[in-house]
Amino acid sequence: MLIMLAVPAVLLAQGNDRSPSWCLAIHGGAGGSVTERLSPETEKMYRDSLSFALKTGADILAGGGSSLDAVEAVIRFMEDCPLFNAGRGAVYNADGIAELDASIMDGKTLLAGAVTGVTTIRHPISAARRVMEKTRHVLLMGAGAEEFAAGQGLEIVDPSFFRTQKSDEQYQRMLQKQQGGQPDKHGTVGCVALDVNGNLAAGTSTGGLMMKMKGRVGDSPIIGAGTYADNTTCAVSCTGTGEYFMRNVVAFDLSALMKYKGLSLEEAATSIIMEKLKEQGGSGGLIAIDREGNVAMPFNTALMFRGTIRSGSSPEINVY
Numbered sequence: 001m002l003i004m005l006a007v008p009a010v011l012l013a014q015g016n017d018r019s020p021s022w023c024l025a026i027h028g029g030a031g032g033s034v035t036e037r038l039s040p041e042t043e044k045m046y047r048d049s050l051s052f053a054l055k056t057g058a059d060i061l062a063g064g065g066s067s068l069d070a071v072e073a074v075i076r077f078m079e080d081c082p083l084f085n086a087g088r089g090a091v092y093n094a095d096g097i098a099e100l101d102a103s104i105m106d107g108k109t110l111l112a113g114a115v116t117g118v119t120t121i122r123h124p125i126s127a128a129r130r131v132m133e134k135t136r137h138v139l140l141m142g143a144g145a146e147e148f149a150a151g152q153g154l155e156i157v158d159p160s161f162f163r164t165q166k167s168d169e170q171y172q173r174m175l176q177k178q179q180g181g182q183p184d185k186h187g188t189v190g191c192v193a194l195d196v197n198g199n200l201a202a203g204t205s206t207g208g209l210m211m212k213m214k215g216r217v218g219d220s221p222i223i224g225a226g227t228y229a230d231n232t233t234c235a236v237s238c239t240g241t242g243e244y245f246m247r248n249v250v251a252f253d254l255s256a257l258m259k260y261k262g263l264s265l266e267e268a269a270t271s272i273i274m275e276k277l278k279e280q281g282g283s284g285g286l287i288a289i290d291r292e293g294n295v296a297m298p299f300n301t302a303l304m305f306r307g308t309i310r311s312g313s314s315p316e317i318n319v320y
Contacts, residue, residue, distance in 0.1 A: 020196035021311045022061040023293045026053050026074055028084050028305030029187035030239045030285040036302055047317050049081050050307045054315045067193035067201035068106055075125040075205050078189040082164045085187030089164045090207025092171045095214050098162040098207050101221040102128045107200030107229035112138050114221040115145040122155040125205045138223060174211045188220060190237025192289045202227050202235035218242025224252035231291060233258040234265055240284010244277055254288060269296035
């Protein structure tokens, strides 16, 4: 488990020359077995992709851009990367179709947007942001979400765009087993950010579970379950078996533990993932940043693709 604590902004530089601090954290999914190890070549591909995602967000934040812009840009890149279970390369439902979910939340205003069960929107995270900014709603589903995204000028693609050889092979293996067991691809993506103005944002995007029932919705598009952001506490993005994260309203619970019980980010995040969820048999992890720039990344699985970068520091990427 990786827990990183930020140096307070006032200590990052001295005198009147101090620059405002920013911070970014990402995940590319959690899962795996204790005996599972990636090949060196595969691990390098993941690390390179995570590194590019961090640079994408860091460039925005270092230039004074907003946490929302950084979160959206990072997740757009990860949705286009076939390594992850989001966008192109997402896993398939029981009918062999990639049904995609995404959500985003602004910690300054507590506004949020999400889409679920979409099959033609190239970047679901951008559709989620448009729902937040251009409608009075929070969550749009299926055909309605796709019609809205098209009307907003977002890129619409044929469902075949999201297919990859790897996902095809996984789907065929699951069909041969004739059971909806745990998928062997874990790659929901998420990003949380703190910008130089002290604003937090969080976003999550996924293809869900391999062989899920048609129409199944996980935690990723559910505000408070898979995604949450509040400038008074923290920004959170979750990954894992979504049913447990929904039942426990994990993302909001973390914020509430900080606000109402006075727990630190690390204490709250660790208690939820390593105690509450684990006792129930729930697997997964989360990434979170608080308003002071502290970062927590607990997970109770064998691996979680994750990374973080902050002003004045080099990026840090971990898998196991």
